[in-house]
Structures are given as structure tokens and as C-alpha cells.
């Protein structure tokens with residue numbers, strides 16, 4: 071369970087905290103140790119000063135010996151010299167180091183309040199102070215105090231021991247905290263990893279708790295959305311495949327049926343020609359269906375190429391209307407076109423033509439004789455808006471949300487007269503969206519339908 075990420079996070083946390091703690095402890099330790107050492111030095115000097123004060127009152131042999139006896143019972147040693155540095159009394163045996171200190175002292179420079187002579191406790195056996203005995207503003211002698219540096223070492227060692235114990239406790243607490251913290255972060259991550267593994271294995275419904283309000287919660291929410299999307303896509307794909315097989319089965323049944331009849335040979339030449347014509351039509355429709363499906367597949371794989379160029383939109387509209395007009399006139403449909411001449415667009419003219427022809431073709435299919443179809447182009451600051459309206463049968467409200475879906479037809483039966491492939495609007499929508507535009511529909515049953523295509527303006531676009 072102790073995975074790489076929690077290890078990494080934990081390790082980093084730990085190192086950082088350790089560095090900070092070490093620094094803080096070092097500062098604290100140094101300050102505390104220095105304070106304690108200073109206190110020992112001050113105490114020693116104060117003790118020497120007390121002796122010298124007593125001696126300043128009574129500078130005689132009795133008092134001197136009294137001081138020496140007092141210190142012989144204590145942890146300290148006292149050496150009292152006369153003004154020239156010759157030893158008068160001492161409490162403990164005099165060692166070479168003491169003699170060195172006394173010999174190296176500049177008596178004349180000694181301030182009345184005394185001073186610390188030796189403070190290098192890590193190297194020396196004794197620390198030392200000197201408190202001059204000043205009578206009538208003249209130095210009469212010196213009280214040298216010595217303290218064994220082992221005492222200081224003991225204090226410092228004791229402090230070190232305490233710090234080691236506290237340090238160890240801190241490290242253990244840090245490790246525990248880091249462990250819990252990194253688990254807190256990595257546990258949901260692990261869950262998410264498992265969830266995504268499940269996703270890639272094809273189990274598209276994952277349950278993640280997304281009640282966290284932080285980035286991890288957001289990630290979990292995204293993964294849940296992803297799984298929902300995948301689930302939806304899977305269903306869509308299944309439905310799509312089902313529709314395609316249905317779409318293919320019908321014409322193929324026709325083809326086989328008519329081919330069978332023809333091959334039986336017991337039909338007239340006229341019938342035969344009629345059936346061959348049906349077979350031809352069905353095959354053509356199949357070819358269109360497959361071509362359209364292939365086109366959509368390319369769009370899905372983003373292998374669909376749009377060759378944008380600067381186009382005078384009016385010219386494009388003119389070409390399109392001239393192409394569709396004969397078919398509309400044949401059906402006795404009035405066709406009105408309004409398009410300002412100065413509109414420029416940056417589009418793939420072939421593709422947009424395909425879109426508009428499909429919408430017009432739909433309008434033609436669903437508008438009865440004598441009615442009217444209009445095409446109007448306008449532009450605002452950002453967009454070119456093309457609206458194609460018909461006075462046809464309209465689209466039922468419940469079908470409106472789906473008409474851009476693949477293979478969706480309002481008229482479900484696939485009659486050869488009205489039946490398109492149901493892919494035209496799906497392709498149109500993809501093309502327009504590839505252009506960064508939108509396509510919308512408004513329709514009222516029995517009154518007519520309008521398709522509104524919005525494209526970004528050419529000049530502002532480039």
C-alpha cells in the first residue's frame with residue numbers, strides 16, 4: 071500500500087520539516103547552552119567578587135584562610151595572590167593550568183569589578199575569573215576563582231540529552247504526521263487510479279466520492295463525468311451501429327428481392343426494366359449513405375480537412391441558388407433570396423455550399439407545391455447569419471432536439487420518395503462547427519421551419 075507517490079510526498083515533507091526543525095533546534099540549543107555557560111561564568115565572577123569584597127573589609131590572614139577553607143568545601147577553587155601575583159592562600163591544590171592563568175594576567179589592566187580570564191571551556195580544564203581586592207583605590211591583591219569545566223560539560227551534556235530525546239520525539243511525530251498527510255492525499259488518488267483502470271477495462275460506471283471541495287475533489291468529479299460520458303458514448307455507439315445495420319438491411323433486402331425476381335426470368339421486359347431501375351436507385355442511395363458515413367467518420371477522427379479561403383458570400387449564395395432553383399421551380403415553389411453583396415467570409419466554400427444545399431434540399435422535400443422558401447443573409451459586428459425558412463410541414467416539437475443526430479429522421483419509414491439517409495443535418499452541423507459557427511432550428515408543425523446558420527465574419531476572423 072505504501073506506493074511511490076506517498077513515498078515521494080512523504081519523503082519531501084519529511085526532509086523539509088527536518089531541515090526546519092534542525093535549524094530551529096540548533097538556534098534554540100546554542101542560545102540555551104550559551105545562556106547556561108554565561109550564567110556559570112557570571113556566578114563564578116560574582117563569587118570571586120564577594121570574596122574580594124569581604125577581603126577589602128578585612129584584608130588579614132584570618133579572613134584569607136577563612137575564604138580558602140570555605141572554597142575547599144565547594145566545587146570551586148580559589149587562589150588569592152598579592153598585588154604582584156605571588157600566591158598567599160589557595161583552597162585546593164594548585165595545578166599548572168592555574169599557574170598559567172595567574173602568570174598570564176595583566177594585573178594593571180584589571181577592572182575593579184573583576185573579569186572572566188578563561189572562558190574556553192571546551193579546551194581547558196578550568197574556567198577562571200579574577201576579582202581584584204581594591205583598598206583605597208589601590209589593588210592589594212587578586213582573588214582568582216577556578217571552576218572545573220567538567221561541570222559546564224555536564225550541564226551542556228544534560229541539555230544535549232534533553233534535546234536528543236525531544237528531537238527523537240519530534241522526528242517520530244513528524245513521521246506519523248507526514249505518513250497520515252501523504253496517505254490523506256494519496257488515498258483518493260489511488261482510488262481514482264483504480265477507477266480509471268476500471269474505465270479502461272470497459273467498466274464505464276465508476277463511483278467516486280466527490281464531496282471534497284479541493285482539487286482532488288474536482289479531479290474525482292472530472293473522472294466521474296468522464297465515466298458518464300464514456301457510458302453515454304458506448305450507448306450511442308451501440309444505438310448507432312444498430313441504426314446502421316437497420317439502414318443497410320432494408321435496401322439490401324430490396325436489392326436481393328428484386329435481383330431474385332429478375333433472375334427467375336418469368337417477367338416481362340417492362341417489369342424487368344422497372345426492377346433494374348429500382349435496384350439502381352437503391353444502390354445509389356446506399357452509395358450515398360456509405361459516403362456520408364465515411365465523411366462523418368473522418369470528422370470524428372479529426373481527419374476532416376477544411377480549406378478556408380476568403381469568399382464573397384453573395385457569390386457563393388448566387389451559385390447555390392442557381393443550382394437549386396430549377397428543382398424548386400419544377401415543384402412550383404417560390405424561392406426568394408436576399409443577400410447583401412459586400413459580405414466577405416473566410417470559409418471553405420465547398421463545404422458551406424454542401425451545408426446550404428442540404429438545408430435547401432430538406433426544405434424542398436418537406437414543402438408542398440405553391441408554398442414559399444426564403445434565404446436571407448445578414449451580418450452583425452461578429453457574425454454572418456444565414457436563415458433558410460420554408461412554409462412546409464414543420465417538425466414536431468418532440469423531434470426537434472434530435473434532428474441533428476445521425477440517422478435521425480422524423481418520418482421513420484424509409485420510403486424511396488421521402489427517405490434520405492438522415493445524415494445530412496448531422497454532417498451540416500459538423501461542418502459548421504468545424505468553422506467555429508453554429509446551426510440552429512426553429513419549427514412549428516404545419517407552419518414551417520427555419521434553419522439559422524451563424525458563421526464568424528471573414529474580416530474580423532483573420
Ligand SMILES: Nc1ncnc2c1ncn2[C@@H]1O[C@H](COP(=O)(O)OP(=O)(O)OP(=O)(O)O)[C@@H](O)[C@H]1O
Pocket residue numbers: 428432433434436460462463464465473478479480481489490491492493494495496519
Ligand atoms: N425543412 C424541414 N422541414 C421538415 N422536416 C425537416 C426539414 N429539414 C429536416 N427535416 C427533418 O429532419 C430529418 C433529418 O434531416 P437530414 O437532412 O439530416 O436527413 P434527410 O434529409 O432525411 O437525409 P439526407 O439529408 O441524409 O439525405 C429529416 O428526415 C426530416 O424529417
Ligand SMILES: [Mg+2]
Pocket residue numbers: 428431432490494495
Ligand atoms: Mg437532408
